Amino acid sequence: MDITKPYRTTKTPLIEIYGLRKSFGSNEVLKGFDLLLNPNENLVILGKSGSGKSVLIKCLVGLVDVDEGKVIVLGKSIPDLNQKELDYIRTEVGFLFQGSALYDSMTVRENLQFPLRRHPERMQHFNEEKLVREALRSVGLEYAIDLMPAELSGGMKRRVALARMLILQPKIILYDEPTSGLDPITANEIIQLILRIQRDYNAASLIITHDMDCARVISNRMIILQDGINYAEGTYTELSKSTDPKVKAFFKEVQPISL
Amino acid sequence: MKILDEIANYFKEIGEIALFAKRFFKEAFKRPFERKEFIRQCFVIGYNSLFLVVVTGFIMGLVLTLQVRPTMQEFGAESFMPAMVGISIVREIGPVITALICAGKIGSSIGAELGSMKVTEQIDAMEVSGTNPFKYLVVTRIWATVFMLPMLVIAADAVGLFGSFLVENVKGAVSFKLFFNQVFENLSYGDLFPATIKSFFFGFVIGLVGCYKGYNSDKGTEGVGRAANSAVVLASLLLFIVDFIAVFIADIFYEI
Numbered sequence: 114m115d116i117t118k119p120y121r122t123t124k125t126p127l128i129e130i131y132g133l134r135k136s137f138g139s140n141e142v143l144k145g146f147d148l149l150l151n152p153n154e155n156l157v158i159l160g161k162s163g164s165g166k167s168v169l170i171k172c173l174v175g176l177v178d179v180d181e182g183k184v185i186v187l188g189k190s191i192p193d194l195n196q197k198e199l200d201y202i203r204t205e206v207g208f209l210f211q212g213s214a215l216y217d218s219m220t221v222r223e224n225l226q227f228p229l230r231r232h233p234e235r236m237q238h239f240n241e242e243k244l245v246r247e248a249l250r251s252v253g254l255e256y257a258i259d260l261m262p263a264e265l266s267g268g269m270k271r272r273v274a275l276a277r278m279l280i281l282q283p284k285i286i287l288y289d290e291p292t293s294g295l296d297p298i299t300a301n302e303i304i305q306l307i308l309r310i311q312r313d314y315n316a317a318s319l320i321i322t323h324d325m326d327c328a329r330v331i332s333n334r335m336i337i338l339q340d341g342i343n344y345a346e347g348t349y350t351e352l353s354k355s356t357d358p359k360v361k362a363f364f365k366e367v368q369p370i371s372l
Numbered sequence: 373m374k375i376l377d378e379i380a381n382y383f384k385e386i387g388e389i390a391l392f393a394k395r396f397f398k399e400a401f402k403r404p405f406e407r408k409e410f411i412r413q414c415f416v417i418g419y420n421s422l423f424l425v426v427v428t429g430f431i432m433g434l435v436l437t438l439q440v441r442p443t444m445q446e447f448g449a450e451s452f453m454p455a456m457v458g459i460s461i462v463r464e465i466g467p468v469i470t471a472l473i474c475a476g477k478i479g480s481s482i483g484a485e486l487g488s489m490k491v492t493e494q495i496d497a498m499e500v501s502g503t504n505p506f507k508y509l510v511v512t513r514i515w516a517t518v519f520m521l522p523m524l525v526i527a528a529d530a531v532g533l534f535g536s537f538l539v540e541n542v543k544g545a546v547s548f549k550l551f552f553n554q555v556f557e558n559l560s561y562g563d564l565f566p567a568t569i570k571s572f573f574f575g576f577v578i579g580l581v582g583c584y585k586g587y588n589s590d591k592g593t594e595g596v597g598r599a600a601n602s603a604v605v606l607a608s609l610l611l612f613i614v615d616f617i618a619v620f621i622a623d624i625f626y627e628i
């Protein structure tokens with residue numbers, strides 16, 4: 114398989130990005146990025162720090178305006194939507210922020226209630242408290258329901274953020290470095306949780322990471338974002354055998370400095 | 373030249389704040405109104421600054437009376453004390469001191485709170501969960517400062533007058549009834565009305581600048597500190613400008 118071409122299946126993709134360009138002033142971050150996310154897929158995006166990974170997924174939910182190119186989520190072109198349509202798409206797309214982004218002034222319960230109260234139509238006939246407790250139980254933190262975010266450890270915050278994102282039952286989940294800043298054991302717990310979510314919710318995921326263990330375990334397919342474009346694409350095994358030095362750099366063990 | 377750049381930057385910032393204010397007015401009257409958050413903010417803003425404002429108000433009344441009394445005595449005009457202190461507290465000192473205290477207390481806390489919400493992506497998180505963060509965070513806070521500042525000013529005025537009364541009572545054996553009769557006899561609507569209107573504007577300036585600085589704070593924790601600090605500095609400066617304009621206008625309408 115040609116690893117530089119976007120990979121297609123017969124199913125309609127949930128996310129399509131064609132020729133995405135974005136710059137901040139003179140800083141060109143994305144220079145024609147393409148991506149397809151298929152149903153039930155776990156797509157990992159690898160890239161160096163500052164390569165524009167966060168900017169890329171923020172374009173998907175309209176947090177960052179695109180300069181050029183097409184961004185289509187669930188068949189809708191994001192830049193052309195009005196506020197109401199955008200809000201609807203956002204309920205279908207879960208977003209786990211890089212630093213968890215829990216609301217500091219609210220308890221864990223209120224953090225989870227927040228998206229629910231903004232979308233009462235999503236609650237249907239369910240009871241709010243029950244939904245909140247269920248979401249917390251699914252990340253193993255039911256006991257923390259009345260704590261403030263400042264009282265939680267980094268790993269717990271990440272779990273609460275996961276629960277808050279899951280509460281509206283999204284069809285697509287975007288993870289921005291879900292394991293960054295966590296120790297390997299906690300990181301592994303989060304990875305297991307993501308795999309379980311993938312199984313239980315039957316959602317497609319786009320995962321941004323530096324963590325190669327995470328990429329290996331989670332990914333069905335990976336894209337390397339380098340120089341603002343999709344530099345290489347393929348499964349973990351395919352990419353790990355690549356001879357391209359820029360691709361190889363991601364798989365290299367850290368070498369001690371030889372003096 | 374460096375100094376010219378700084379002046380240019382200053383005007384650029386004022387322009388940006390004007391745009392921010394325009395956005396506020398565009399969203400401020402649109403539904404849905406975030407009532408709960410507004411009430412919570414009123415409580416936070418009013419309650420947290422009440423003690424500070426009351427203490428400063430009290431001391432202000434004491435000190436003003438202690439300082440002015442000997443001079444008035446020299447002229448044999450102690451009987452004008454209640455009127456004079458009343459007018460100066462209600463017209464100018466009460467609103468300005470309260471606003472400055474609140475610029476320090478409220479302006480910096482709004483700047484720091486919104487700044488840290490910005491850098492930790494909480495504002496983005498709000499936006500993706502279907503909330504307009506400008507409405508939820510900025511509009512409610514500005515409305516809350518606009519409504520709470522006049523209340524705090526009234527509290528400061530009242531306590532300041534009481535402080536002044538204590539001095540008069542101890543030094544000049546003036547009774548409570550006499551003191552306040554004198555004060556209210558000499559206060560007209562022409563004193564109260566502009567002072568209250570002015571307080572609304574002071575509240576607006578404090579909320580606006582705090583929110584503007586926080587909402588546009590730079591990445592990183594350093595940016596949050598800078599947002600809080602510059603909110604206080606800029607708000608205090610603008611308060612004096614607003615005060616000057618207010619006095620100028622009031623002077624036209626109410627010939628002294």
Ligand SMILES: Nc1ncnc2c1ncn2[C@@H]1O[C@H](COP(=O)(O)OP(=O)(O)OP(=O)(O)O)[C@@H](O)[C@H]1O
Binds near residue numbers: 140160161162164168
């Ligand atoms: N709002 C913004 N304004 C200006 N520049 C920005 C903005 N957001 C991002 N950038 C710039 O875009 C580039 C990519 O940022 P981004 O946050 O996407 O990196 P990243 O790949 O997510 O890195 P990391 O792994 O460190 O999170 C950076 O050079 C950053 O300075």
Ligand SMILES: [Mg+2]
Binds near residue numbers: 166167168211289
């Ligand atoms: Mg990032």
